[in-house]
Amino acid sequence: MAIDKKKKTGSCKIGELTAFVKKAIDGFDSYVGNWQQRYNEKQENIQIDRENFEKVKREGILLKI
Numbered sequence: 001m002a003i004d005k006k007k008k009t010g011s012c013k014i015g016e017l018t019a020f021v022k023k024a025i026d027g028f029d030s031y032v033g034n035w036q037q038r039y040n041e042k043q044e045n046i047q048i049d050r051e052n053f054e055k056v057k058r059e060g061i062l063l064k065i
Contacts, residue, residue, distance in 0.1 A: 006012040
């Protein structure tokens with residue numbers, strides 16, 4: 001996280017990272033589900049990404065100028 005933050009913003013302060021880590025931990029603890037449910041969600045997300053990639057390959061990306 002620190003490396004990514006430094007690349008994007010040019011700085012990395014511990015206070016900012018602490019907030020990101022706390023948010024990530026809080027979100028993880030609130031997840032209700034088992035391994036199989038998480039695996040299924042991951043597979044669904046992979047399929048959605050593939051479909052989006054195929055759509056972009058087929059139709060291109062529309063830009064409003």
